[in-house]
Amino acid sequence: MHPLRERTCDELLENPALRTPPPEPEKPKPPRPRKIREFKLPPRFPLLSKEFYACWCNHRKELQMARPKVDDSPPGLFPELYLKPRRLDYYAKQLEETMNVNKELLKRINLIQRTGGFVDCWMPESNNNYNRLLCQQRQRNLDEIRKANLYFYSRLLIARSEQLLTKELDEAWRDTKHKLILGASLPFILFKTEKIDRDIRDPAFDKPPNVNRLKVSMEIWVLGGSKIGKVLVELFNDLVPKTCQLFLNLIRGDPKGHAYTGTRFFRIVPNLYCRGGDVTKDNGFGCYLPEGESDYMGAECYRLKHTVPGVLSMVVTSDNEVCGQFNIIFKPLPQFDGKHVVFGRIISGPTQALERISALGLPLGTTTSDCIIRYCGWITRFGQYREGNPNTIKFPPRRKNQK
Numbered sequence: 352m353h354p355l356r357e358r359t360c361d362e363l364l365e366n367p368a369l370r371t372p373p374p375e376p377e378k379p380k381p382p383r384p385r386k387i388r389e390f391k392l393p394p395r396f397p398l399l400s401k402e403f404y405a406c407w408c409n410h411r412k413e414l415q416m417a418r419p420k421v422d423d424s425p426p427g428l429f430p431e432l433y434l435k436p437r438r439l440d441y442y443a444k445q446l447e448e449t450m451n452v453n454k455e456l457l458k459r460i461n462l463i464q465r466t467g468g469f470v471d472c473w474m475p476e477s478n479n480n481y482n483r484l485l486c487q488q489r490q491r492n493l494d495e496i497r498k499a500n501l502y503f504y505s506r507l508l509i510a511r512s513e514q515l516l517t518k519e520l521d522e523a524w525r526d527t528k529h530k531l532i533l534g535a536s537l538p539f540i541l542f543k544t545e546k547i548d549r550d551i552r553d554p555a556f557d558k559p560p561n562v563n564r565l566k567v568s569m570e571i572w573v574l575g576g577s578k579i580g581k582v583l584v585e586l587f588n589d590l591v592p593k594t595c596q597l598f599l600n601l602i603r604g605d606p607k608g609h610a611y612t613g614t615r616f617f618r619i620v621p622n623l624y625c626r627g628g629d630v631t632k633d634n635g636f637g638c639y640l641p642e643g644e645s646d647y648m649g650a651e652c653y654r655l656k657h658t659v660p661g662v663l664s665m666v667v668t669s670d671n672e673v674c675g676q677f678n679i680i681f682k683p684l685p686q687f688d689g690k691h692v693v694f695g696r697i698i699s700g701p702t703q704a705l706e707r708i709s710a711l712g713l714p715l716g717t718t719t720s721d722c723i724i725r726y727c728g729w730i731t732r733f734g735q736y737r738e739g740n741p742n743t744i745k746f747p748p749r750r751k752n753q754k
Contacts, residue, residue, distance in 0.1 A: 390415055396532055551659040551683070556696055562589050566698075567602050567729045568736070571708065574615070574721035579707045581726075582700030584663060587693070591651045594665050594673065594694040597641070601630055601675055602727050604740030605642055609675075613742040615723045619712030624684060626666065627724065628676040633746040638674035647672035650692050657684040660705060661697035681709050 390412050395404045515523075558564055565588050570581040588595040604610030609630040616627035617635045631637030640647060650667045657664060657680050666676040667690060678691060697705075711722050728738040 388416070396529075398532065398536055553656075553658045555655060556587070556659070556662075558585075559589070563732060564588060565595065565599060565729065567599065567695075568727065569611070569724050570726040571704065572723055572725040573711070574723050576720065578725075579722070580701035580704035582697045582704055584695045585698045586695040587655065590654065591692060591694045593648065594651050594692050597648065597673065597675065598663075598665065598677065598694060599729060600641065601628070601639070602729055602739045603737075604742070607642060608740075608743030609639055610727075610740050610742040611724050612727050612739050613723065613725075615721045616708065616718070618716045619708060619718050619722065620716050621709050621712045621714065622681055624678050624680040624687075625708055625712065625722070626676060626678050627722075628666075630675055630742055631744060634749065635676070638668070638672065647674065649673065652692060653689050655693035657687040657691075657693060659683065659696070662693055663695040663697070664691040664693045667691055679705070679708070681705050 390408075392408050392411055395401070399407075565586045567584050567586065568581060569584065571579040573579060586595040586598065601609060601611050604612070611628055611630065614627060614630060614633050616625045617629060617633065618626040626635070629635055629637045630639050638647065649671045650673065660681050660683070662680050664678045664680070664687060665673055666678060667673055673692070677694075678687070679697070680687070708722055711718050711720055713719065726738060728736055730736055
């Protein structure tokens with residue numbers, strides 16, 4: 352570029368009007384208005400103390416402020432999972448019938464539109480009996496249709512869904528919440544038990560050397576409640592093999608569905624003994640006859656005595672018949688000696704299992720709650736546990752206790 356022209360350009364560029372204006376200072380952003388969080392807290396119940404209510408409100412606030420770590424979006428709606436298939440089939444048939452009736456109506460309307468309808472006023476002759484009777488028949492059909500519509504309309508007015516209304520659900524929840532709060536304010540006592548002495552030892556029950564005794568386990572529960580405990584029973588198959596084999600067969604379950612799993616202890620005398628194992632009626636009046644046998648098995652041996660708590664003995668009836676029912680004693684009972692056959696003992700399990708079973712009994716032998724054998728099984732010679740089959744016999748209905 353020529354020096355003169357270059358000087359002219361420099362002077363032009365140095366003109367203050369062409370200078371770049373300084374950058375505007377960044378304005379600070381206004382503080383974000385903080386919205387006060389509102390918590391949904393119900394009013395305090397009169398039975399609750401202020402300290403417990405304040406602690407509970409803090410817990411509810413923490414729950415409402417917590418952020419989910421999993422996907423909390425509502426699940427997809429699949430009506431076929433909630434509606435009954437039979438009802439859907441019924442509705443589908445009704446819809447198909449309605450569609451067929453509508454098709455017939457459309458066909459008739461189309462026919463009338465194309466061919467022209469019949470009007471009574473076109474034939475005013477009074478001596479035409481056929482037309483008069485035809486009009487009366489159409490009037491009767493119209494009256495029947497109107498009557499059916501009125502009946503259907505009345506049914507629609509009184510019809511209601513099988514699901515409970517929101518108002519009814521709110522009342523049920525209000526009552527349930529009141530019961531929960533009232534129950535939480537009371538002291539919780541699961542079992543009121545007395546200590547049973549289990550330190551008693553009888554040398555007659557000791558296992559001889561080189562003898563393999565079978566072991567079975569029973570898990571005892573309160574029906575609809577908590578677990579009492581899982582006990583391990585040692586069978587004296589070297590002393591009473593037939594009785595032990597009968598007990599083991601019912602632990603495993605026979606092909607007809609008789610088994611100990613699912614039966615209850617129908618008699619519990621506190622601090623004395625409990626009796627169960629009725630696999631036919633579950634009330635103490637049944638008697639089990641093994642498959643292929645024609646006579647009931649008799650008492651095998653009265654050699655062992657009821658000397659320590661936790662001893663199992665097979666019940667022998669007055670006719671000298673063994674029906675599969677067994678006793679578990681809570682204390683030494685010499686009055687059972689010579690009447691029932693001792694075939695095993697409890698060797699391990701919760702220390703309070705017998706006390707908890709005893710606490711469920713009443714002085715006359717009835718029970719406050721059903722104590723059942725929920726699971727049972729046996730241990731093989733190789734140490735493997737095998738679970739027995741459940742009882743599938745339909746027991747007779749029981750009479751409910753009147754409160």
